[in-house]
Ligand SMILES: C[N+](C)(C)CCCC[C@H](N)C(=O)O
């Protein structure tokens with residue numbers, strides 16, 4: 001009985017120590033608690049406590065992985081992001097000749113890889129920097145017709161010893177299967193978009209909590225995955241001040257610096273000679289059509305408005321493009337071909353124009369997918385270069401096409417109107433979502449920033465996929 005009471009009081013003490021260990025915010029607190037445990041408990045009790053701790057840690061990690069996988073699935077990321085265990089054919093051998101290596105896969109397909117390509121792609125630490133992920137091998141010293149001395153199919157992958165210098169390279173099977181190009185066997189990462197009309201978002205717009213985003217990378221994953229999916233997302237309960245708004249922006253990346261500044265805090269005082277700094281209505285547009293690369297994301301957080309009007313409107317430019325292609329394919333082609341000169345030249349010390357002009361609808365040259373809408377009729381310059389076509393045809397076709405485009409984006413069912421509220425910040429994909437506002441009176445103060453698209457894309461992949469999965473595709 002005495003022994004039972006002693007171990008009971010020990011366990012009670014252990015419970016108090018563990019609660020502090022469980023709440024400990026960093027290893028040092030946990031280590032201190034473990035030292036206290038060792039001084040308090042006998043060996044059997046210690047063993048059960050340590051196994052409980054490791055179970056707790058495993059559960060926390062698993063919960064984080066499950067959450068990441070849920071977010072990844074919500075992103076619509078294709079199945080390839082889950083590491084594949086690819087198998088080579090049990091009936092055929094890996095082979096090579098003076099030009100290529102041939103790998104027969106279990107699925108009955110054989111991939112071929114040029115020898116020089118394989119040597120140039122060696123991932124060993126002397127050919128590819130293990131930390132910076134940059135190529136170290138001297139590509140230009142690789143003989144064009146390099147060939148293997150031997151090619152061995154090992155459990156995890158292919159080992160090649162190169163004839164010219166005896167260098168040994170190892171290529172994991174899943175790496176070879178993923179990067180197979182003759183033939184292409186796997187899709188690279190693609191992220192689903194939910195195209196929307198007003199009724200799809202009006203009642204329940206994508207939203208995250210400020211504390212969630214600021215509290216963890218999983219919160220940033222949720223935020224960035226919603227931005228990717230819907231093209232925009234609100235952040236609720238943001239402290240109504242520029243400092244906290246800037247901290248929120250920085251959870252994705254640094255603010256993009258432009259002639260408007262980095263993080264901006266603006267009102268209708270023409271502090272910058274642009275109509276955004278007035279109280280007039282702004283039709284649906286994307287920002288920065290005059291930059292070689294328009295800003296990727298834009299955040300707007302209304303801090304104060306003591307007048308009327310100043311409602312905001314969003315429309316999904318990718319949805320509008322799909323409608324245009326269905327209703328007027330010829331106009332879709334025109335807006336995908338005719339290049340639009342644009343400028344920002346209101347400030348005395350600014351005359352910004354893109355290095356080369358771009359169409360309103362821009363596509364990935366490899367996949368043909370729509371990747372960017374650039375639309376700002378106010379910032380369009382004089383169009384005196386109707387390249388490539390017959391200007392007698394192109395001029396009229398262009399005006400007909402933008403008239404149809406404007407008619408589609410301003411359809412009531414396309415326009416999602418709302419009033420920005422202090423404490424609820426809006427961020428949107430400026431390459432996809434058109435935005436505007438109604439005219440207003442009174443004092444109206446808005447803060448926000450631009451973020452480069454590459455910096456957003458990086459953060460979205462890393463927080464949603466994890467670094468290992470994101471780097472698989474390099
Ligand atoms: C920087 N801030 C968002 C306040 C104003 C930006 C003005 C953007 C310009 N009207 C355009 O469409 O590109």
Ligand SMILES: O=C(O)CCC(=O)C(=O)O
Pocket residue numbers: 276282287300312435436437446
């Ligand atoms: O004032 C607003 O609500 C938006 C201004 C705007 O459209 C812009 O700055 O591009």
